[in-house]
Amino acid sequence: MAHLLLLLLFLSFSLLPLLSLSATDTFVYGGCTQLRYSPNSGYESNLNSLLTSLVNSATYTSYNNYTFQASTPQDALYGLYQCRADLSMPDCATCIARAVTQLGALCSDTCGGALQLEGCYVKYDNSTFLGVEDKTVVLKKCGPSVGYEVEAMARRDAVLAAIVGSSGAYRVGGSGKVQGVAQCVGDLSGSECQDCVGEAIGRLKSDCGTADFGDMFLGKCYARYSTHGPPVFSKAHHGKPFFTTTTTAISLINLVVTVRRHLRL
Incomplete structure (x- = not known):
């Protein structure tokens, strides 16, 4: 456990130049459901696939949603992301990658989570919310x-x-x-x-x-x-992305998932 904590500390410092905040990356709000999923479950596998899909999709479209069906209802998964419509596609992809990594840390092992940054929004849950109006x-x-x-x-x-x-x-x-x-x-x-x-x-x-x-x-x-x-929300941000490629973003997501698994051991 000690060496894993040291690894996390090292990673947090080594990634600071990459994860420098811009206006679009500023945290607005985030939250998680109370229900948790089991390690190595079908739900965890679906969630990892969803997070990767969100980052990939954000390189070419500013909104998308996904449904992962499963043999058991508790393993079904629904998710979406959306960027502020004035963002360029590189800035959209950067914002979603940032949101996904933050959400993975904020809502570790929970079946649902939502995160709003200045420039984008990500949400997933095992209960369907797609197409449902919500004025809460x-x-x-x-x-x-x-x-x-x-x-x-x-x-x-x-x-x-x-x-x-x-x-x-x-x-x-x-x-x-x-x-x-x-x-x-x-x-x-x-x-x-x-x-x-x-x-x-x-x-x-x-x-x-x-x-x-x-x-x-x-x-x-x-x-x-x-x-x-x-x-800040009325102007598109065209600064240099903190992720230079989508591959880098996905690698970081995989790293977060791996470390979370080790911390449970």
Whole structure:
């Protein structure tokens, strides 16, 4: 056990240059289910296949979902990922690789987990959630109140109204320094997305009041605004990826899986 802990410590330092954070890689929220799977089970095998598939797929499309059927219900697995629609494909792949490695460490041995970074989202579970609308509040964050500045609040309300009135899974708007963005997970229908975005923006306005910024993440969509200039979520990040190749990303995933197995021994 001691030499494995030393190995983990060495790896954490040796990978720092590769894992340097960018705006798209910033942690927003994460969570795990309480149900755990058995080591070396069919579920573990499906999960390892899913994580690899997510990283591979993110090199050429910004959204995908997977279903792994099994001979027993407890080994079935459902998963998806999604990148913010303004990201380039290299940045999308980088973000998903980062999310997968974080989620593997955060939710070790659990049957379900979800992780939201600034630029992407990953979720998996043994109970199907694909195509199911979910307006549960997952994260709410409101900035400090700026008081009722008539112009700023009028611009904010107009921007949020325009986002509600537009269509598509990804929506952005702005007026002066006021910026807003909303996005639905790709498995929702158009009407479900509209319903979810409307709920998120309604909650933003009622819960955040005159805050200078607000974030409202629901189970299948989010809406955000800022009154003080372009926030990080309104711009694509085109920095150098911390993973230079998809092969490197998958190798790191395999390494995390291997170390987790040894720590159980």
